[in-house]
Amino acid sequence: MPAKPSKNSLLAKGLHRHGGGGIRMKRLKAKYQGVVKAAEAPKKVQKPYGKKGETRTIQPRIPGSFSLQNTPKRLKRSAQPIQKLRSSLTPGTVVILLNGKYPGARAVVLKQMAQSGQLLVTGPYSVNRVPLHRVEQSHVIATSTKLDLGNSKVDEKFNDAYFKTPVEKKTKSEKKDELFVEKKEEKKAQDPAKAADQKAADAAVVAAVEKQGAVFKKYLKSRFTLRNGQHPHLLKF
Numbered sequence: 727m728p729a730k731p732s733k734n735s736l737l738a739k740g741l742h743r744h745g746g747g748g749i750r751m752k753r754l755k756a757k758y759q760g761v762v763k764a765a766e767a768p769k770k771v772q773k774p775y776g777k778k779g780e781t782r783t784i785q786p787r788i789p790g791s792f793s794l795q796n797t798p799k800r801l802k803r804s805a806q807p808i809q810k811l812r813s814s815l816t817p818g819t820v821v822i823l824l825n826g827k828y829p830g831a832r833a834v835v836l837k838q839m840a841q842s843g844q845l846l847v848t849g850p851y852s853v854n855r856v857p858l859h860r861v862e863q864s865h866v867i868a869t870s871t872k873l874d875l876g877n878s879k880v881d882e883k884f885n886d887a888y889f890k891t892p893v894e895k896k897t898k899s900e901k902k903d904e905l906f907v908e909k910k911e912e913k914k915a916q917d918p919a920k921a922a923d924q925k926a927a928d929a930a931v932v933a934a935v936e937k938q939g940a941v942f943k944k945y946l947k948s949r950f951t952l953r954n955g956q957h958p959h960l961l962k963f
Contacts (some may be wrong), residue, residue, distance in 0.1 A: 820834055
């Protein structure tokens with residue numbers, strides 16, 4: 727028997743008229759439209775069209791038909807649980823930052839944020855210029871070096887809302903104007919209130935560092951790097 731001609735004609739080498747999705751959609755339509763019996767199927771309607779007395783044929787809608795397109799469903803998203811704090815990341819632990827603005831720098835863990843589960847770390851800033859900021863647990867290496875912070879407690883105002891940067895709302899016209907105007911990046915002056923908060927948060931850490939001596943200060947200032955012949959899985963932090 728001669729082969730049936732393909733409905734998906736070949737336009738060029740490797741290029742067909744319809745893609746795989748279009749062919750599947752045609753097959754589905756043919757399958758489900760054929761379920762309706764011919765006697766029950768409504769007839770086509772002729773309606774006038776245009777100003778010259780022309781008519782056009784209106785295809786009837788099959789009763790009980792459904793959309794073949796996937797309708798998106800809203801998923802009920804439950805609140806994500808806070809990540810458990812690793813046993814090696816206790817307050818006072820010296821960690822190595824792996825990414826962000828300070829890759830390879832060392833910092834001291836202060837606490838875990840209650841809402842996001844991130845770590846609140848500081849350099850301290852007066853020692854190695856690493857400011858008070860948040861970082862993910864998976865983005866640090868916990869070392870065996872720990873500082874005794876005593877009974878010092880971190881102020882409750884240092885929460886996730888404290889570190890959120892305000893977003894400037896701009897109109898459409900302002901956004902369009904910015905596309906054609908070159909702006910020079912200006913250095914923002916440090917907020918004096920933030921600087922005072924930094925000193926208050928670093929007070930207990932700086933006191934603990936001073937007790938350890940000058941060698942420990944150099945340790946915090948130094949950056950972690952891998953040299954030739956060093957294998958990360960064999961290193962003991």
